[in-house]
Amino acid sequence: MNNDKKKLELDVRERDTQLETLKNSTGDVEAMKKQIETLQTENKTKDEAHAAELKQLRVDAAVDAAISAAKGKNATAIKALLKDLDKAEFTDDGKIKGLEEQLQSIIKSDDYLFDTTTKKTQIKGAKPGETGxxxxxxxxxxxxxxxxxxxxxxxxxxxxxx
Incomplete structure (x- = not known):
């Protein structure tokens, strides 16, 4: 997230310098309009790329949280078995639609990737309240x-x- 913040600050500074160069430039109006259009299209593509990066970060975080909640042993292998993460849609609570169902089917088919055993802690040695x-x-x-x-x-x- 820190890198994203730095990147956004750099983009804002870059846009400010673009605007300053437009203000300071004198010349043909048509050339200025053309330059403005190119800068607008560049900024639009940068915004789209940044939005895609943010969405990918959200998807990765949601998938990692779901795998962790399902007690996954190898997140990389489990992610490889998940389908259509690039088309992921989020629910109101920030989870990915259909992810739980995919994880449940992977648990059934490849249960070795998950820690499904419940461990019962057994205390050895002296028992509380006994003198020995x-x-x-x-x-x-x-x-x-x-x-x-x-x-x-x-x-x-x-x-x-x-």
Whole structure:
């Protein structure tokens, strides 16, 4: 968009200089009329070219947004499969008519170009609210433990009451 602004400013300055040269030139009226006509046609073609560039920018932005919303993996490959983008017409909300339908058909035919899987996040490790001990409130039955098991239990739980 910055480049477009600079280009427009350059076009305006160019037109101003054209008008100044017309004001300063003295001579034949017919030659001046002819020069004015040529300048007008040049300006008209420049305006048309600029309008086409702006439309192409809008189309590219709308297509990129639609591909991103559809979770496209390779925008260049997806754009190659889209048809008639040069004849694109915009809806009131700034989207291209028929683009969603084309994308849906591409998703059906070439689903590898899109991320259609839904990933469920699984948390591993400690769970919130758990202490990590098997039964923190319950008493351990030491009568069923061997001496080695009792020694290991006491080493792990020095504050345990027997």
């Amino acid at each position: 001990k098997e039964d923190p409130d319950g008493k351990v039955d030491i009568t069923k433990m061997s001496y080695e098991e009792l020694a290991a239990y006491m080493a792990e739980n020095p504050d345990a009451e027997l």
